[in-house]
Amino acid sequence: MTRHVPALVVGGGISGLVCAYALRKSGIDAQLVEASPRPGGVINSVTRDGFLLELGPQSFSSTFALRELCADLGISDQLLQAPAHAPRYVLIDGQLRPVPLSPSAFFMSSLVDASTKWALVRDILGKSIPPDADESVASFVRRKFSPQLLDRLVAPFVSGIYAGDPERLSVRSAFPQLYEAEKTAGSIVRGMLRASKSKKRPRERPILQSFSEGNETLVRALANKLGPALLTSTCVAGISRQNDGSFQVRLENRNGSEPVSADSLILATPTDVTGRLLAGLDASFESPLSFIDYAAVAVVSLGYRSNVVGHGLNGFGFLVPRSAGLRVLGCVWNSSLFPGRTPQGHALLTSFVGGTTHPMAAKLQPKELASLVHREIASLLSIKSEPILSNVTIWPRALPQYNLGHADRLAAVSKLCSRFPGLWLTGNYLRGPAIGSCVDQALAVSEEVRNYLAA
Numbered sequence: 001m002t003r004h005v006p007a008l009v010v011g012g013g014i015s016g017l018v019c020a021y022a023l024r025k026s027g028i029d030a031q032l033v034e035a036s037p038r039p040g041g042v043i044n045s046v047t048r049d050g051f052l053l054e055l056g057p058q059s060f061s062s063t064f065a066l067r068e069l070c071a072d073l074g075i076s077d078q079l080l081q082a083p084a085h086a087p088r089y090v091l092i093d094g095q096l097r098p099v100p101l102s103p104s105a106f107f108m109s110s111l112v113d114a115s116t117k118w119a120l121v122r123d124i125l126g127k128s129i130p131p132d133a134d135e136s137v138a139s140f141v142r143r144k145f146s147p148q149l150l151d152r153l154v155a156p157f158v159s160g161i162y163a164g165d166p167e168r169l170s171v172r173s174a175f176p177q178l179y180e181a182e183k184t185a186g187s188i189v190r191g192m193l194r195a196s197k198s199k200k201r202p203r204e205r206p207i208l209q210s211f212s213e214g215n216e217t218l219v220r221a222l223a224n225k226l227g228p229a230l231l232t233s234t235c236v237a238g239i240s241r242q243n244d245g246s247f248q249v250r251l252e253n254r255n256g257s258e259p260v261s262a263d264s265l266i267l268a269t270p271t272d273v274t275g276r277l278l279a280g281l282d283a284s285f286e287s288p289l290s291f292i293d294y295a296a297v298a299v300v301s302l303g304y305r306s307n308v309v310g311h312g313l314n315g316f317g318f319l320v321p322r323s324a325g326l327r328v329l330g331c332v333w334n335s336s337l338f339p340g341r342t343p344q345g346h347a348l349l350t351s352f353v354g355g356t357t358h359p360m361a362a363k364l365q366p367k368e369l370a371s372l373v374h375r376e377i378a379s380l381l382s383i384k385s386e387p388i389l390s391n392v393t394i395w396p397r398a399l400p401q402y403n404l405g406h407a408d409r410l411a412a413v414s415k416l417c418s419r420f421p422g423l424w425l426t427g428n429y430l431r432g433p434a435i436g437s438c439v440d441q442a443l444a445v446s447e448e449v450r451n452y453l454a455a
Contacts, residue, residue, distance in 0.1 A: 005031045006453055008249055008262035010236050010277070013041030014435055015426045015442040016268030017222040017230075018069065022446035024229060025072075028453060031260075032226060033251060035235040039223050042395055043435070045214025050343035052214055053301045055393040058332045058350055060215065062207040063436035065443055073221040075211065082208035082316070082337040089318035090156055091326070096311075096318050096380060099153065112148055119145040120189070127186030130172075130179060134404045137174060138166040144188065156319035159329045162433065163295040163355030164401050173406035208316070210338050215435075239265070239280045245422065264422040264449050268442070270294070270397055271429055278416075281423075285416055288409040292429055296362035297398035298353040300373040301334075303389030306347050310382025313347060318380070327353055327361045328376045346388075351377060356401060366392035400429035424449060 009020040012034025023030035038044075042056030059082065060066070070076045089096040092111065100106040107117055123144060135143075137158060141150040150166065158166045162174065172179035181191025211217035223230055234253040242248050247265040251258045267274050275289035317332040334341045334348040342348045351373045354362030364372065370390040377383065410430065417423050424445050431441040 002248070002259045002261050004246075004261045005029060006262070007031070007264045007266065007449055008033070008247070008260060009266045009268055010249075011268035011270075011273075011427070012036075012039035012223075012230065012232065013268060013427070013438075014043055014219070015428065015438045016266070017219065017226070018439050018442035019266055019268060019426055019446045019449075020229065021222050021225055022443055023449060024226065026446070026450050028450060029229075031229050031231070033231045033234040033236065035233070037233050039230060039232060040216055040219035042398065043215050043219050044393075045216035046391075048391060049303075049389055051301070051303045051346070051348055051389055052334075052341045053348075053391050054210075054215055054334070054350065055299055055301075055391075056395070056398075057215060057435060058334060059208050059210045059337065060435040062209050063440065066436045066439050069439060070218070073218075073225065075217055075221050078211045078213065078217055080210050080212055080338045082210075084205075084207070086208075086337065087315040089315060090152060091318055091320045091324045091380065092152060094324075094380075098315075099319075111152060112146075116146040116149050119149070123187050124189045128182060129186065130182045134170050134172060134407070135179075136167055136404060137169045137171045140171040140178070141166070144182075151321050151323050156321050156330065159352075159355055159357070160319055162401060163297050163329060163352065163399050164403075165356045168356070168401070168403045170402055170404045170406050174402040208337070212338075212340060218435075236277055239277050241281055241420065247422065262422075264424070264452060266424045266426060266445060266449060268426045270427070271400065272397075274425060274427075281420060282416060285413065288412040288416075291409055292406070293356070293401040293403060294397035295356045295399045295401060296354045296359060296394070296396045297329075298362045298364070298369050299350060299393045299395070300353060300369050301348065301350045301389075301391040302370065302374060302377075302387040303342060304347050304349070304383060304385075304387050306345050308383060308385045309347050310384065311380075313349075313381070317349075322357055326376050327358050328373055329353065329355050329358075331377055349377065349381075354398075362394055362396070366394070369394075399433050400427075402429075422452060 006028050007023050007030040009016045009032040012032055020030045020032040044055040046053050088099040090099050097111055100109040138150055141154045155166050158164055181188045185191035185194055234251050237252045238250040240248045247262045249260045251260055271289040271292040275286040278285035313333045313336045319330040320326050320328055329352045331349055331351040334350055369392050426442045426445045428438050431437050
């Protein structure tokens with residue numbers, strides 16, 4: 001017998017979890033299958049020797065939808081907020097320099113020279129038109145501002161979000177608000193101000209958050225709500241379209257194979273998996289999806305006794321420009337941001353290695369990575385002895401790259417999907433890799449599925 005479900009969600013990362021939860025909350029008997037033994041994808045929190053480690057994202061920016069989701073799940077009381085004015089640093093000429101976080105601080109800072117500051121004034125007062133062709137982040141910043149701004153601030157910032165290469169990332173796909181600002185107002189500053197005024201809700205200052213027991217609190221809450229509707233260690237072995245328009249999906253797990261019929265199918269899987277699964281419907285899916293690259297990232301957490309760290313660690317952490325010649329992309333000072341991350345009298349520092357600009361670094365052995373990170377951050381933070389704890393997690397496909405041509409690839413995929421009513425895609429390669437962006441997009445998809453099934 002073939003089991004029938006109104007909606008089948010494939011992939012139990014944050015996008016799939018939120019989509020399945022929203023569908024079930026609206027009264028639709030959605031089922032979620034995940035190939036690995038645990039849901040959550042890269043959101044993974046573990047405790048070792050009294051240290052609370054985040055093996056993936058270290059925190060997240062609060063959004064309206066994310067706050068509502070936490071309230072609905074009953075976990076709002078577990079949210080923690082990082083110090084609102086915690087400084088960020090960037091490594092310049094061997095020194096950690098504070099990043100200016102306001103217009104006045106930018107113009108007072110010695111981080112950039114007078115010509116870069118004048119370029120910002122020129123943007124405010126003047127007018128420019130973006131090129132018709134897709135433009136890289138690097139070309140955009142050099143055209144509008146200066147190579148110095150690219151090297152010292154923008155490129156490190158891009159590494160922090162995408163672990164990507166600004167020479168390859170598309171500004172209109174990776175940072176669409178900047179592209180739209182110039183396109184509509186001829187000025188980044190004026191366009192951003194205009195966009196913020198046009199929003200229905202008042203402009204929010206981004207708030208950096210986590211949970212008292214780690215980011216996986218959100219995953220556990222969603223999984224608990226889904227209950228038996230979530231099947232882990234269950235993979236999709238094939239997808240086909242039936243004469244009645246439904247999807248026949250063959251599931252496989254330790255108990256064998258099971259056919260499932262679904263009126264709507266939502267794939268919340270990485271692009272390589274999505275392309276392979278959809279090839280059963282149309283081989284044309286594989287090409288545009290296979291061209292979406294991913295960055296490999298190693299997450300290296302090191303724990304120290306506080307008395308061996310000479311730096312005050314007052315702040316969020318630091319980012320590293322490529323010109324600095326280090327392999328560490330950046331370092332988060334976890335124990336300075338949220339309480340309960342370490343035993344008393346200890347510090348926890350999490351660094352990131354690899355990305356598209358250092359692809360081979362993430363292929364090192366865990367011991368090599370821990371040693372490399374310690375060497376590179378020890379002199380910067382005046383650390384006088386070896387770490388007492390180290391943990392290395394390597395994500396071969398950590399972050400999708402919104403490279404040049406990304407919008408065209410997504411448009412091609414969307415056109416193909418339109419030929420199969422009842423098929424939807426959701427995931428971090430569509431509207432941004434941030435947790436809040438994934439939540440927003442998954443909720444939008446769930447609403448589209450609900451309307452489709454109600455028609």
